[in-house]
Amino acid sequence: MIGRVHSLRANIVLGFFVFFALSILLRLGALQLRGHRDFSEQARRNRAYGVEIPPRRGEIVDRRGNVLATSEEVQSLYAVPDEISDPGRLAARLAPVLALEESFVESRLRGPGRFRWVKRHLDGTEVEAVRALGLEGIGFRAEMKRIYPKGRLLTQALGLTDLDGRGLDGLELQFDRQLRGRPGWRLSELDGRRARRELIWHRRHDIEPVDGSALVLTIDEVVQDIAEEELDRVFREYRAGWATLIVMEIGTGDILALANRPTLDPNFSRLPEDHRRNRAVTDTFEPGSTFKIFPAAVALEKGVVDLDTEIYCEEGFYRGPGFTLRDHRPFGDLTFLEVITRSSNIGMAKVGLKIGEQELYRRLSAFSLGEKTGVHLPGEAPGLLRSPREWSRLSLSRITMGHEVSVTPLGLLTAFAALGNDGRIVRPRIVDRIESPDGVELYRFPRQQAGQPVSPAIARRMRYLLARVTEDGGTGRRAAVPGLQVAGKTGTSQKYPLSERKHIASFVGMFPASAPRFAILVVVDEPGPEYYGGVVAAPVFRRVAERMVGQLEIHQPLGLVTRETEETASTAPRM
Amino acid sequence: MTIDTRHSLAALLVLVALLVGVGLLLVYSSSLVHAGENRADPYFLLRRQAIWAGAGLAAFIFAFRLDYHRWRRFSLPLLFGGLVLLLLLYIPGVGRSAGGARRWISLGGFTFQPSEIVKYILVIYLADFLSRRQDRLADFRAVFVPALAVIGLFSLLVLVQPDMGSALSIVLVGLLMLFVSGARLGHLLALGLAALPAVAGMVLKAGYRRQRILSFLDPWRDPQGSGFQIIQSFIALGSGGWRGVGLGAGRQKLYYLPAATTDFIYSVLGEELGFLGTSSVLLLFLGVLICGYLIASSTPDLYGRLLTLGVTFMLSLQAFVNMAVVCGLLPTKGLPLPFISYGGSNLIVSLLVVGIIGNVASHRGRECLYRDRKIACEGYRPLKPLMNPWRLK
Structure with missing residues (x-):
């Protein structure tokens, strides 16, 4: 066997490559044809982004137009437990900034799940501090917070709302339907970056919220x-x-x-x-x-x-x-x-x-x-x-x-x-x-x-x-x-x-x-x-x-x- | 009907042209959003790839017209050149790192990967070396050890960049050339056994390699971490189904897929053109392999035959490994898909070596000329055509 290319050996190599190609073909079939439905669904779920846009709750004003209750946009912190690999470490960094118990924060971060509140209605300095940490697996969502600018004035009659802006008591409860307004919503897709951004050109629905009505009281x-x-x-x-x-x-x-x-x-x-x-x-x-x-x-x-x-x-x-x-x-x-x-x-x-x-x-x-x-x-x-x-x-x-x-x-x-x-x-x-x-x-x-x-x-x-x-x-x-x-x-x-x-x-x-x-x-x-x-x-x-x-x-x-x-x-x- | 080398060559050129065309489409599709966002020019990568395709065409013509025996004369200088390129990586200001790997050389604003070139330099050198010592091919000390030393040196230099994929393909193609040229099976087997512990140790030592192996075995073990890449690739392929979501309409390239324009461009193809797209490209590469093999089989001189086989094996190995990685049959390697992935070094060098194959093919029957021209072809002895499974001439 001197001085020439072995036909048999060359054929073996060729066969090896053909076998390689065939196994790839089979694998592609399994992934693309058999797995099509599952993977499409998984892709859709990964990208899907639906968000409710909160309406502004109606104001409550006195007979002269002085504002007794109003709403302002605040940021709330949520976690995506599925994207958090080390809840313990993340909690250790977040807890002091949020002034919460570390064990509590950790319990919010631990999976499985795609969405969980960590802390609602953060104040401005907390938002800045959390952003500065630059952590992954958490995000902010805008919410409306009820504010009573006059403090203790008319407290019981005005009543109050829960964190989701539903009236719990007083006028807030009695006129909840009128004050609440109708939330808007948006269906869209997100890209795959860690700091996920909306793919605006894939936005399918974008309904503006309808703000709530205002109450004018007889109160002076x-x-x-x-x-x-x-x-x-x-x-x-x-x-x-x-x-x-x-x-x-x-x-x-x-x-x-x-x-x-x-x-x-x-x-x-x-x-x-x-x-x-x-x-x-x-x-x-x-x-x-x-x-x-x-x-x-x-x-x-x-x-x-x-x-x-x-x-x-x-x-x-x-x-x-x-x-x-x-x-x-x-x-x-x-x-x-x-x-x-x-x-x-x-x-x-x-x-x-x-x-x-x-x-x-x-x-x-x-x-x-x-x-x-x-x-x-x-x-x-x-x-x-x-x-x-x-x-x-x-x-x-x-x-x-x-x-x-x-x-x-x-x-x-x-x-x-x-x-x-x-x-x-x-x-x-x-x-x-x-x-x-x-x-x-x-x-x-x-x-x-x-x-x-x-x-x-x-x-x-x-x-x-x-x-x-x-x-x-x-x-x-x-x-x-x-x-x-x-x-x-x-x-x-x-x-x-x-x-x-x-x-x-x-x-x-x-x-x-x-x-x-x-x-x-x-x-x-x-x-x-x-x-x-x-x-x-x-x-x-x-x-x-x-x-x-x-x-x-x-x-x-x-x-x-x-x-x-x-x-x-x-x-x-x-x- | 008989198929002679001219047909094989024509088929090869058509296949390669198709692959380059598909590559340009996919590079554009997979890069337009990213380039549009980051460079305010969605055509940025396409334009560069097109320029490189042009340069590749020039390289192809050059190699196609250059008598392939001339490469022989330069096989040793080329080898040293390759060595120098690999060492240049360690000169500050010339070598460039990215993503923790030192793989690029930057010369006058032009960056390229020496390992892409070195792979084929080694093929040329081995073809020359083995054909020069064709009388002693089974000789352990005269052929096996020196060949192995060169293969080992180069793969080691590439490995430390680190570029595991290129290193492995150098070793594998080198050994395949030894194998088909007639090295003793016993030697090869002994080598394999000896290398096993070293390879295993290497894999386990580097943390990221172990991660890759583990995530290859079970990507869903850590879907957000090490398994993320391969799962995203599965999702891209799976979303494609039979016919794909349409060219340009893929979503996984929008920052879900890692290296969507290079190592995972095949996933983009799978999502956008579906199983029909992926299997077509697979068949195109299989066609390239077969054309190369047919050309080699009807090349009567050993140098030409080994050269053609080596180049064909190298191209095919890279292509199939890349595809296998993308669909989870092999752990992540970091090998581009020849002709298709974005990247100048890869495209230009791939087209150049196709030119070499073309030159080999177009020389059939005119071997006698070389002796007269006194081009290194000592020990020339016409060979019988290789047996081929298709009984093609």
Whole structure:
């Protein structure tokens, strides 16, 4: 075998190459023909990129256009666990930057999966810091974060949203559908780089989001601010359990301010349940003497008494038919007017006996005291006014002094405001209208009347009566505003189980008395050491009214409510 | 019908022209997005590849017209030239590294890979060496040891670049030339046994090689890491199906495939033109192999025959290894696909050696001239045609 190329060997080599080529051909067949479906699917999944584009949630503004709730775009950090080879090391680098537990971060990074949140709503410095690390397998996605620029203002009524922007409470919950808007979405493909970029020319769908509608409230930020401050003051000063203050415009039912304590700034804290409760509408309480207004109006309307009717108040201890009563101090003979201004339980009980059970119940019901007001806030509780069938022998006397009934603060104020509106009840409103994001009015909430429990003449007479409560000698004298006639009623109720220490102090009032424009209710739970409504709640009314007068340029109208004006039952047009 | 060398040559030239054409299309398709984004010119790579194809054509014509026996005279200087090129890589300013490998020489703004040239220099040298010692081809000390020393030296120099793929192809083609020229089987077997531990040690020592082997055995062990490349290649091939997604419409080249314009250009072909595309190119290369073999078989002088076989084996080996890597039959090597992958050294040298084969083919029957021209062809003895499986003349 010398001097020539071996034919056999050359053929073996040739055969080896042909065999090589054939095995490649077979392999190609397996991959390309048999594996076609699987690999195509895998390719599609690798590239597929679908993202929801969040809409901007509608703003909530006050009646002047001040922004109370808005949304801003923030970045949220997510992980692609499938692309992370060493979760432990990545977590060790990420955790300190995000101020999270390393073990928690690691649990978020560990596979399998294509998407998992690591931390939502990062602030600007965190985003910068994470970007600076230049890590792989994580990414940012834009989200909308709810911002409450006024902090603690109107917290409970506004409510709050969860991280995904769904309303959880308050107006955010009640009007979630309107506020939310509709998300846009995009279907597209990504390239294979580590920092994956969209292949824009392969974008198949690109639907713009529709931003949510805006709520325009009846709330007036100026008044709300006053309310928050003054309520805060009384809440702290008397170490109260909770407190509520509502300011309502008479005639329209517009709620100008609605404040609750305790409260927190929703931007920075997870609100505990206790701080989220909008007690002004969700909680009922026994109003005590403030409630006497209604049986008093009923008595006048029915004509069983007039202002001068003398009532013997049994020197502070009365053994009635089936019940005994005490007054906070002994009284002898009092006129009906004095019974109210001095808040005699015994006097009121006697008046109640004169009215009779059925009549009292029927006429109190006309004040809608046992119903919901229908305000557009979630979780509103109805009041409780039982029918005489369920009454005990005690009930009549208890109800005339504001026990055995319960009302929400808003329900009480709504019924009370009727006296400033010629006896007509107007349903409270907190939302004036819904506007599209570009300010076009979509819906305006109408002003609704809900019956007339008393005649205009009696309403005026009641205002005179209540104006006297805030004058010298009345329990509500601390509510008097210099230079402005106000009308109102104090209340101090013991809480059940009856105890000497636990009280609810309240004051409900309106001003100016002769042509009322605003009604205010102050409720303070378990104040201490002082607990009388006239001492704890009345001054809050005064300060709020005073400051509103200063801010809103409210003038004392010509002429006060006097014995004469109300007796002549003037029909002069109201302002 | 008989097929003589002229037919083989014509077929070879058509096949190669087709391959170069497919290569230009694929280089453009696989590079246009990247070049468009990074150089603001989607034609950038295509233009350069076209220029190199032109240079390759010139090289082909040069080699086609140059009597192939002339290469013999220069086989030793060429060998030393190749050695110098490989050593030049280590001169700062001339040698260029990229991706952790020192494979490129930069001269006056022109970079090329010496290993691409050296492969064929070795083929030329071995063809000359073996035909000069054709009387002692089975002689261990006169032929086997010196040949092995040269093969070993060159493959080692290429290996340390590191360029495992080229080194292995040098060794493999060198041994194939020894094998077909008549080296003792015992010698070859002994060598293989002796080399086994060394090769195994080398593979296990270099971490990235071990990674490659492991990810070759099971790419899904680490789909985001070492298995990523081959899985992306599978996905590209598999997405193609029978007919592919259409030329230019492939997505895997958009940064999913590694080295989409060079080592994995066959995957791009598979995605865009499907099984029909891949099998056609495979058949084209098989055709090149067969044409080369037929030409060699009817070349009566040993030098020409060994030269043609060596060159044909080298081209085919690179092509088939590249395809096998792309479809996961072999671990990742870093070998380009001849005629098709983007890269000047590869294209120009491949076309040049096709020219050499062409020259061999066109000399059939005129061997007697060489003696008169006193071109190195001592010991000339006409050979019988190789037996071929197709019974073709």
